[in-house]
Amino acid sequence: MLQKQKIDWESLGFGIYPTRSMWKSTSNSNGQWDEGGLIPYGNIEISPAAGVLNYGQGIFEGMKAHHSSKDRVVLFRPDMNAKRISRSCKRLCMPEIPEDYFMNAILEVVRDNIDFVPPYKMGGLYIRPVVWGTAPTLGVAPASEYTFIIYAAPVGPYFKNGIKPLNLIASQSYHRAAPKGIGNAKAIGNYSSTLLPVKEAKASGFDEVLYLRADNEQLVEEVGSANIFMLKGNQLVTPRLTGSILDGVTRDSVLKLAQDKLGLTIKESDLLLKDLFKADEVFCTGTAVVITPVGCITYNKKPYKINDGNMGKVSSQIRKLLISIQLEEEEDTLDWIHLI
Numbered sequence: 547m548l549q550k551q552k553i554d555w556e557s558l559g560f561g562i563y564p565t566r567s568m569w570k571s572t573s574n575s576n577g578q579w580d581e582g583g584l585i586p587y588g589n590i591e592i593s594p595a596a597g598v599l600n601y602g603q604g605i606f607e608g609m610k611a612h613h614s615s616k617d618r619v620v621l622f623r624p625d626m627n628a629k630r631i632s633r634s635c636k637r638l639c640m641p642e643i644p645e646d647y648f649m650n651a652i653l654e655v656v657r658d659n660i661d662f663v664p665p666y667k668m669g670g671l672y673i674r675p676v677v678w679g680t681a682p683t684l685g686v687a688p689a690s691e692y693t694f695i696i697y698a699a700p701v702g703p704y705f706k707n708g709i710k711p712l713n714l715i716a717s718q719s720y721h722r723a724a725p726k727g728i729g730n731a732k733a734i735g736n737y738s739s740t741l742l743p744v745k746e747a748k749a750s751g752f753d754e755v756l757y758l759r760a761d762n763e764q765l766v767e768e769v770g771s772a773n774i775f776m777l778k779g780n781q782l783v784t785p786r787l788t789g790s791i792l793d794g795v796t797r798d799s800v801l802k803l804a805q806d807k808l809g810l811t812i813k814e815s816d817l818l819l820k821d822l823f824k825a826d827e828v829f830c831t832g833t834a835v836v837i838t839p840v841g842c843i844t845y846n847k848k849p850y851k852i853n854d855g856n857m858g859k860v861s862s863q864i865r866k867l868l869i870s871i872q873l874e875e876e877e878d879t880l881d882w883i884h885l886i
C-alpha cells in the first residue's frame with residue numbers, strides 16, 4: 547500500500563500545492579554540476595542581478611508521475627524530457643544536464659514526495675524541473691553559475707466535469723515565436739509573451755489562443771503550451787517541427803500510437819489554417835492537457851465549428867489509449883513506462 551497525504555484529492559486543481567522537498571544543484575563556471583541533493587521545499591535566495599531575472603536565461607520542463615492501476619508510481623517517457631532539457635539548455639547557453647544525472651534527480655524528488663502522488667485516477671504529481679542562470683550578470687552575457695531545481699506539486703485531472711472542447715481564437719495580433727528564435731526550447735521567455743494574448747482571448751470568451759506562423763500567417767503553429775493535430779478522413783496531420791514549435795512528448799506519442807495502434811496515416815507538414823476549418827476532428831496535446839478536443843476556431847471574427855463542437859471519435863480513442871498506457875491499464879508494448 548502506498549501511503550498518502552491527508553489531502554482533499556477531489557478538489558485538487560492545477561496549482562502550487564507545497565510538497566516535502568525539492569532537488570537543487572549548482573554548476574560552477576566550467577559548467578560542471580555539483581552532486582546536488584534534496585532540500586526542504588521553499589523559497590531560495592537569489593541575486594537581483596541574476597541572469598534569469600534580468601535577461602530571461604532560464605528554461606523548464608514538465609512531466610507527471612501517476613499512481614497506476616498496478617498500485618505503483620510510474621513516469622511516462624522521462625528520457626524524452628531528459629533529452630529535451632539539455633537541448634533547451636544548449637539553446638540558452640547553459641550547461642547541459644547528463645541524462646542519468648537528470649533521471650536520478652527526478653527519482654529522488656518523486657520518491658521523497660511519493661505520498662503527494664494523487665491516488666489512481668485522481669490526477670498526478672506534476673514535476674517541474676527548471677534551470678536558471680543565477681550568477682549576477684550586469685551586461686548581457688551568459689551567467690557564470692547555474693541552478694537546477696526540481697519541484698513537484700499534486701494536480702487534479704484536467705477535466706473534472708466531463709471533457710469540454712476548447713473554443714480557440716486564431717490570433718491576428720500576436721505570434722508566439724519567431725523563425726530561428728527560441729520557440730523550440732522550453733525557454734521561460736516564450737511563456738511571458740503569451741500572457742497578454744491569452745488574457746485578451748479569455749476576456750472575449752475564448753479558452754486559448756491558436757498561434758499562426760510568424761513568417762506565413764496562413765499556417766498554423768501551436769497553442770501556447772500544447773501542440774495541435776487535425777484529423778481528415780484516415781489521416782492525422784500536425785505541423786512539422788520548423789524550429790519555432792515545441793516538440794512535445796505527447797505529440798510524439800500520439801503520432802506513434804496513431805500509426806502503430808490505430809492504423810491511421812500520419813503526416814508532419816505545413817498545416818493551413820483554412821484546412822483546419824474543414825477538419826473532421828481537431829485536438830491539442832500536452833502533458834498538462836493530455837489530449838483536449840477543439841470545438842471551435844474563430845478567425846477574422848468568424849467562428850468555424852469542428853465536428854459540431856463535439857469531441858470526435860478518433861480523438862477520444864487516442865485519448866483513452868494514451869491515458870490507459872500512462873496508468874498501466876494497457877500493456878506497455880512501446881516501453882514508455884518508467885517505474886519509480
Ligand SMILES: *Cc1c(COP(=O)(O)O)cnc(C)c1O
Pocket residue numbers: 608732768769770771772773792793794795796797831832833834
Ligand atoms: C510543453 C509544451 C508543449 C507540450 O509538450 P509535452 O512534452 O507534450 O508536454 C507544447 N507546446 C509548448 C509551447 C510547450 O511549452
